[in-house]
Amino acid sequence: MSFDARIRAAIEGDIRSGALRPGDKLPSEHELAAQHGCARATVSKAMAALHHAGLIERRRKAGSFVADQHVHSAVLEVPDLAQLIEARGHVYRWQRLSREQDGAELHVTGLHYEGDTALALESRTIAVATVPDAMDESFDAIAPGTWLLAHIPWTSARHRIRAVGASAEEAQALGIVENTACLILERSTWRADAPVTTVRQVFRGDLFDMVAHFEPSPR
Amino acid sequence: MSFDARIRAAIEGDIRSGALRPGDKLPSEHELAAQHGCARATVSKAMAALHHAGLIERRRKAGSFVADQHVHSAVLEVPDLAQLIEARGHVYRWQRLSREQDGAELHVTGLHYEGDTALALESRTIAVATVPDAMDESFDAIAPGTWLLAHIPWTSARHRIRAVGASAEEAQALGIVENTACLILERSTWRADAPVTTVRQVFRGDLFDMVAHFEPSPR
């Protein structure tokens, strides 16, 4: 194991086991370098990684300290529906319901099927100004999300997750009783501050959930 | 700006703007060092950061490449209810409903209030073996989650998010109609592989949602 990994593992272990508690002061980079018999640059790299991972706080002149606990963020797995459904051993299918152009916006709705069951209802708006190629696409055979992933460069996104009773229209499309609890995922996506797409997916609450992990460790 | 940040910004900008597309090859560390007039170690640090952020892939002998897009994870903000409610300008209150010890497990249920409205029903199990101090705590005035944050060292956690219609008991506790759509957050927490606590929180769907951000950039 590299010095880098060894130093990180040693400190992370002390924090996890409780030997080091939040607020405790760590040795200086100089001391750690001497202890481990390596150069300060190597210690610096390890400490930077621990800092980046949120395990420690660092202050010039004062030193490095074990960070306070903060269970307030987790890595959410945003599902790629085709992948998710096939991983479950079922057949994925996209059925387009509508496609309308309204000025600079393209509106597409459709259903994501897991086998013969409608799992999610999607309504999407695509900003034609940012993704002009979308105008030439029918989205008849390919889901807009899949198509967009392959056609637009990097983006940032904001997700909102809620629980809502299905409306009459939503219930009918999904083949469930009105007012059944559904998980709503709304996602807005940007490319360098230009809006790309906004999507609302209504999932059958009885068939779908989301999972998120919180790992305070640096991978 | 440091060389490190300058190099990262240059490459990230090219990726974001679309000048560099997924799969494109980046210059070698040697070339980048020459281009920017700095040492290879500095380039290496910048590239390692871009790799860690998921923007590039690196293969020995082959070189570095712009990574494929993958919108499949996001940072979920797991709410600290007291903070969240006070940020909304309301008064937060915890009301314990029950506390029972069952062998090595401590079971606590209660309500999280936003002003006079019950926002969430919580049922929690605490592993006494991992957190013995919990036996001396009534959880009458302080929510178990808040208490645990201050009393246990670092943990990992798994979250599951679902939409479910409220059961009769849940509906009564929350003051809503049975079968109303609710957001369920289940969280299990560990300390170094030892279970700490499992909690199930039932949120009123009409009053609560969760937000997550996806940022492909390094911070």
Added chain:
DNA sequence: CAGTGGTCTAGACCACGCA
């Protein structure tokens, strides 16, 4: 002011994996 982290250099050696 003195000690800390933050950054950088100009080398070096190694492991990997493509040609």
Added chain:
DNA sequence: GCGTGGTCTAGACCACTGG
């Protein structure tokens, strides 16, 4: 083989900030 990234060294200077 040989170019690539991965890691490391033994220095150095600077910026910040706490005592």
